Amino acid sequence: MIINTIFYYFREAATSLIRNSWLTVASVGTIIISLLILGSSVLLVLNVREVAADLESSLEITVFLEDDLEQERLEQLEEEIKFVPGVSTVNFVTKEQALENLKESFGDKAELLSGLEEDNPLPNSYTVKTRKANMVPSAARQLTELEGVEQVRYGQGVVENLLALTHWVRIWGSLALLVLGVAAVLLIATTIRMSVFARRREIGIMKMLGATNIFVRMPFMLEGMIIGLTGGLFAAVMIHFGYASFLNKVIISLPFIQLVDDSNSIYQVLGGLLGAGFLIGTLGSAISLRRFLKV
Amino acid sequence: MIQFYNVSKTYPNQVQALNSITLHINKGEFVFLVGPSGAGKSTLTKLICREELPTHGQVIVNGRSLPRMKNRQVPYLRRQMGMVYQDFRLIPNRTVFENVAFALEIIGASRREMKQVVPEALRMVGMEKKLNMRPYQLSGGEQQRTAVARAIVNNPALILADEPTGNLDPDTSWELMRLFMDINSLGTTILMATHAWDIVDEMKKRVVQLENGVIVRDEEGGVYGHDH
Numbered sequence: 411m412i413i414n415t416i417f418y419y420f421r422e423a424a425t426s427l428i429r430n431s432w433l434t435v436a437s438v439g440t441i442i443i444s445l446l447i448l449g450s451s452v453l454l455v456l457n458v459r460e461v462a463a464d465l466e467s468s469l470e471i472t473v474f475l476e477d478d479l480e481q482e483r484l485e486q487l488e489e490e491i492k493f494v495p496g497v498s499t500v501n502f503v504t505k506e507q508a509l510e511n512l513k514e515s516f517g518d519k520a521e522l523l524s525g526l527e528e529d530n531p532l533p534n535s536y537t538v539k540t541r542k543a544n545m546v547p548s549a550a551r552q553l554t555e556l557e558g559v560e561q562v563r564y565g566q567g568v569v570e571n572l573l574a575l576t577h578w579v580r581i582w583g584s585l586a587l588l589v590l591g592v593a594a595v596l597l598i599a600t601t602i603r604m605s606v607f608a609r610r611r612e613i614g615i616m617k618m619l620g621a622t623n624i625f626v627r628m629p630f631m632l633e634g635m636i637i638g639l640t641g642g643l644f645a646a647v648m649i650h651f652g653y654a655s656f657l658n659k660v661i662i663s664l665p666f667i668q669l670v671d672d673s674n675s676i677y678q679v680l681g682g683l684l685g686a687g688f689l690i691g692t693l694g695s696a697i698s699l700r701r702f703l704k705v
Numbered sequence: 706m707i708q709f710y711n712v713s714k715t716y717p718n719q720v721q722a723l724n725s726i727t728l729h730i731n732k733g734e735f736v737f738l739v740g741p742s743g744a745g746k747s748t749l750t751k752l753i754c755r756e757e758l759p760t761h762g763q764v765i766v767n768g769r770s771l772p773r774m775k776n777r778q779v780p781y782l783r784r785q786m787g788m789v790y791q792d793f794r795l796i797p798n799r800t801v802f803e804n805v806a807f808a809l810e811i812i813g814a815s816r817r818e819m820k821q822v823v824p825e826a827l828r829m830v831g832m833e834k835k836l837n838m839r840p841y842q843l844s845g846g847e848q849q850r851t852a853v854a855r856a857i858v859n860n861p862a863l864i865l866a867d868e869p870t871g872n873l874d875p876d877t878s879w880e881l882m883r884l885f886m887d888i889n890s891l892g893t894t895i896l897m898a899t900h901a902w903d904i905v906d907e908m909k910k911r912v913v914q915l916e917n918g919v920i921v922r923d924e925e926g927g928v929y930g931h932d933h
């Protein structure tokens with residue numbers, strides 16, 4: 411019984427999709443575009459988060475100190491630094507250590523720096539870490555104010571730009587998604603409306619013969635679901651291959667950047683796209699049937 | 706089988722189509738519903754299949770009160786009756802077989818069941834040789850016989866026919882009436898709204914006459930009217 415009816419639903423849905431083929435293609439296309447935008451925004455945000463987290467652990471503030479500070483003042487300054495909101499660790503680096511570090515980073519060209527020991531131009535400094543990357547800018551600003559501090563340095567701009575970028579991706583991504591999502595839903599609703607319209611006589615006959623509401627509506631619901639799932643499938647496949655090739659390029663040209671590449675997260679995104687397509691399709695059908703198929 | 710108690714129907718545009726109708730139709734009866742255009746014949750049949758609800762009064766079909774019936778039960782009510790209309794109401798892109806089978810498809814029947822039952826119904830109406838033709842390839846009489854086959858394929862207890870001969874020539878109309886008599890003789894109740902006075906006069910069945918939404922005559926073995 412049920413099997414026969416399910417076959418019937420699919421047959422009818424397929425007939426309608428083929429009959430309104432240009433609208434079907436347009437609806438599927440709109441869904442693909444919306445979902446591509448959704449997918450890339452999500453991946454972008456995920457990646458920016460990953461990179462930010464990466465920076466978070468490596469980002470430190472260097473507080474250069476004025477020369478000739480008394481030992482007492484140095485100790486007091488360390489306490490003051492610890493009190494700056496967001497600060498997690500403070501390490502004192504003497505000018506001698508600083509020179510050593512510099513030499514190390516020069517590697518085999520370290521002899522270029524020989525002779526500097528007698529009159530070391532590097533200042534004493536504190537290396538300060540914050541608990542989170544987004545606390546760096548405000549902490550740095552407050553550190554500048556402290557007495558005895560000559561200069562404050564950190565990966566200036568990087569963190570701010572990164573955070574601003576996520577912010578904008580979120581806002582514009584959501585906006586584009588909203589507009590395209592609504593367009594996709596409406597286009598599906600139109601497609602379903604056309605199907606209902608093409609079959610209004612048939613629908614009357616079905617009701618006369620004693621068809622249940624579900625029986626009348628199901629083929630149309632299915633139609634929207636098929637459109638949505640097809641769009642979701644195409645978008646997921648495109649994102650899958652597109653992102654894989656993007657990752658490959660990044661690994662070759664920017665090997666030090668850590669991007670999201672675990673298949674779990676990626677499959678979650680792809681599954682989400684499929685689900686979003688299904689949702690859009692179902693919603694479009696439901697809206698159309700509510701308005702145009704009073705049973 | 707059908708009971709109307711003081712039934713009135715006023716459409717939303719304030720037209721009163723039926724006014725305090727009381728009517729009983731028993732199982733197995735053959736009843737003609739006659740009366741001038743706008744008398745309320747179609748409205749009465751629509752109340753029986755619950756296409757419309759009465760404004761006042763009680764309509765009972767097969768022991769069930771239609772005003773109290775829930776919307777989702779209406780399909781099951783309609784499966785107990787077959788409907789035949791002037792305009793046949795066949796699905797254009799389906800064959801004769803598929804049109805008749807559609808009534809079974811709706812209730813979830815399998816292909817095998819359809820292949821058993823549909824040819825029987827088509828044989829009953831004499832359409833067994835044209836089962837692969839589509840409605841546009843058929844004459845009006847053949848289309849109507851297909852519609853009758855669809856109406857009886859579920860073995861309904863009641864046939865509701867609203868001017869079924871309205872688009873048929875006299876000979877074809879008589880063919881259809883003979884078919885209805887056959888169906889009626891097997892125990893199916895038939896209620897037929899019609900303007901075909903010659904048929905009504907000839908068949909001498911029960912005649913219910915409506916005028917301005919009121920029953921003005923209800924007689925066994927009646928004729929269409931005395932003024933035609």
Ligand SMILES: Nc1ncnc2c1ncn2[C@@H]1O[C@H](COP(=O)(O)OP(=O)(O)OP(=O)(O)O)[C@@H](O)[C@H]1O
Binds near residue numbers: 744
């Ligand atoms: N859906 C509707 N909305 C408003 N008024 C209606 C509706 N259906 C019928 N009417 C009115 O109700 C009255 C009875 O109509 P009905 O169709 O029952 O008459 P009838 O006896 O079947 O006529 P005919 O012989 O021409 O088919 C008419 O005045 C008609 O205009």
Ligand SMILES: [Mg+2]
Binds near residue numbers: 746747748867
């Ligand atoms: Mg009428």
